[in-house]
Amino acid sequence: MTSHDIQKDIVSACKIETIKAIIEDLNGDYFALLVDESRDVSRKEQMAICLRYVDKRGFVMEAFIGLVHVKDTSALSLKKAIVDVLAHHSLTLSSVRGQCYDGASNMQGELGGLKTLIKQESRSAHSVHCFAHQLQLTLVAVSKKCVQVGELVLLVSNVLNVLGASFKRVDGFRESQKQKLVEALDMGELEMDRGLNQELGLIKAGDTRWGSHYKSFGNFISNFASIVDVLDALVVNASTPDERASASGFLRSCQTFETVFLLHLMTDVLGITYDLNVSLQQKEQDIANAIILVKVFNLLQELNERFNEVISDLLNGVACLNPIDSLSSFDIKKIVRMTELYPDDFDGFSMRALENQLANYIIDVCAIDKRFFNLGGLGELSRKLVETKKHLNYSLVFLLVKFALLLPIATATVERAFSAMKFIKNDLQNRMDDEFLDGCIVPYVEKKVFKDVSNECIIKTFQGMKTRRVQL
Template structure:
C-alpha cells in the first residue's frame, strides 16, 4: 500500500508528497487502517491531524460500514472522504460500453479483436507502424494534424494472438458505416472529457477548479448534443468518401452489421433514427447522466461552501454565510467562541483583498494561498487563511499515488526483483521525490552517513 500526504507548506503552496509504502497481509479495511496509522506514527503524525482522505473507490476503501474511510471517520470525523475524481471519470466512460450496445460492440467486438490480431504478430505491427508514420507525414503536410511535443506518438498494442482468419471479418466491420460513426463519436466525447482528465492529473489541482471543469465538460457535451449532429455527420461522411466506403441511405431500414438477427428481431427503424436517436443522442445522454450521478458524491453543501473562496473576478463568489457554515464543519479548528467573531474576520478579509490590486487577477485557490503568504496577509487574517488551507488539503485525485505504483516498475525491475520492503521503500522515496532530494547538499549526505556509526576513515 502506498501513502501520499497532501498539505500546504509555509509558502502557501499545495504539496503532495510520497510518504512511503506499507506491507499489509491483505487488503481488508482493518489491516489497511493499521498500516496507515503505523506509517503516520513513524513521522510523528496521527489520525487526529487528518482533514481529508481519498481513494480510488474500491468497496474495501469506501464502504459505508466497514470500509477504510468509515473506520477513519469514526476516529476522526473531520477527515472528509473524496472519491478520486479521475477514477470517477473513468467509471463514467466504462459505463458507456456496458450500457450502450453500440459502444459495447465497438470496444468488445471490433477494437479488442483488432488489437489482439495486430499485436499478435511483429510483422503486422511493423506494417502498421510504417503505414501510420506515412499517414502522419501526409496529414502534417496537408495541415490536418498539428506538430508539437507529445503529439502523434506511437501507442502500444495488446500482444495476445488471434486466429488470422478473422482478419477479413474485422476488415468488413472496419469498413462499415456503424464503425466509422461510433468511432468518430467516441473520439469526440473523449476529446471533450480529456480536458477534465488532464486537469485531474495535475499536482496543484484544487477541488473548486475540479468541479468547475466537471461543469465545463457537461456544458460542452450538452452543446454537442444540441448543435453537433450536422457537424458530426459531415465529418463521418467526409471520412467515408475519402476512403471510398459506402454511405447508407438514411431513409432505409437499419441493418445490424456483422450480427445475424432472428426473423422479427431485426430493428424496425430507419438509419437516420438509429444513428441520431439510438446512438448519437443516447450515448451523449448516458455520458451526461453518468457525470451527474458520480460527481456529487461529496456533500453538495460542503462543495458549494468551498466555491465561495474562489478569487476569480475579484472574489465575485464570496459569501460570508456559506464560509461560516464551512467553518462549522471543523469544530476542532473553530471553537464556538471563535465563531462569534468569525463573521467580522471574513468581512475584514474581503474588504482588504478586494481593495488590493495584487489580488485582482488571481485564478485559483492555490494562487490565493501563495499571495496571502507573499503579502503577509496570511498572518493578518490567520483564521481565514486556516479555513482556506483546510479547503486546499482536500485530495481531489489519487494521481500521486498512481505515479508511485508506476515508479515501482522502474525501481524493482527484473535485476532487482528480490529487494526487501525497506529497501524498496527507500529507493521509491528517493526516486519519486527526486526534486526534493536534489536540494540536499552532498556534504549533508556525507555527514549523515559518517555520523551513523564510527568508521575507520573520515569521508
C-alpha cells in the same frame, strides 16, 4: 563502496534525508492523505503514501513519503501500516484533514473501509473519491447509455483480446505495423526524425483507468490496417471453425461505416474530456477550479450524483471562498456550514469570530486591496494572503482556505510513484527487497527535494546508522 550492504545504507540515508526535508516543510501543520495499492513485478502488494499540504509560503504541495509492502490488504491492515509510517515521522491521524483514494471497496467502504476507519480517528478527515476516476466512471456510464457506443466498446475489447491471445498474433501485428511504416515512409507520407513514428501498442480500455478509452480508440484507428491484416490472416489460418467464424465476424464488424464513424466520433469526444483529465492531474489543482473545469463540459449533474451530502456542503463552501470574479459566489451561510464540518477546529466562539473576520475580509479583498483583484483561484489566494501577511489578520479565513486546498482531487502523485516503481523494480531486478526499493523510489520521485539535500546531511545520517570502520 562496492559492498551491497553499504550501498543499501547510503540509499536509505538518501531516503531518510529526503523525507526529513518534506516533514520539515510540513512543519507540523494539517495535511491530507493520498493512498493507493499496486502490485510490483514480483507480485507483491505495495501501498504508496503521499501527503498534501500547504507550505509556509501558501503553496499547495504533494509529497511522496514511502512505499509499504502489505501482506494483507484489509482496511485494518492498511490503516495500521499508515499509522506506523506517520508515527515514524512524528505525525498522527489527528492532523489529517482530507483523504483521497480510488474506488476499491477496502478504501471507500462506508462500514469498514479505510476512509471510515481514519475518520473515526479524525472527524474532519473528509474523503474525496479521485476526480479523475469519477470522471472516467461518469463518461463510461453516460456513453454506455447509447447502445451503439456500448457495442463499439465491446467490439474493440473483443478484437484486442483476439489479437493478444497468442504471441504469433502479436508478432504478426508488429510485422504488419513495420510494413505499413516502411510503405508510408517510401511514399513520403511520414517524416523521419527522432521520437517520431513510435510503435503503438494495443491498449485495452478499463472503466477505472482514466483516459484508457481515449488511448484505446486512438490506437485502434492508428493501427486499423494492421488489425485488419491480422484478422484476415486468422480467417485463412484459423485452427478451428469457431476461431475462423469469430475472426470473420469481427472483421466484418470492424469494416462497417458505422464502426469507423463511431471510432472517430468517440475519439474526438473523449479527446476533449482527456484534456480535462490531464488538468485534474496537476499537483497544485484545487477542488474549486476542478468543479469549474467540470462545469465547462456539462457533466456536473452526473458527478453530483456521486457526492454525498457532506461532500456537497464542502464543495458549496469551497466555491464561496473561490476568489474568481471578485468572490461573486461569496455566501457567509454556506461558508459557516462548511465550518460545521470541521468540529475539531471551530467551536462556537471561533465561528462567531469567523463571521466577523469574513465581514471585514470581503470588503478588504474585493473593494480595497487591489493586490487581490483578478486572482485565478484558491491557490493564488493562499499565496497572496501569505505574501501580504493578511493570513495573520484573517487567520480563521486562511484556515478555511487551507482546508479547501487540502481536499485532494486526484491520486496522480501516487500513480506517478507506481510508474517509478515499475521502472526501478523491473524484470531484471525483480528480487529487490522492499527496504531497498523504498530507499530508491523516494529520492527518485521527489527529485526536486532530494537535489537540495546536502551531501553532509546524507553522510551524517549514514555514519549514525551503525559503527563504521571508515569515516566517509
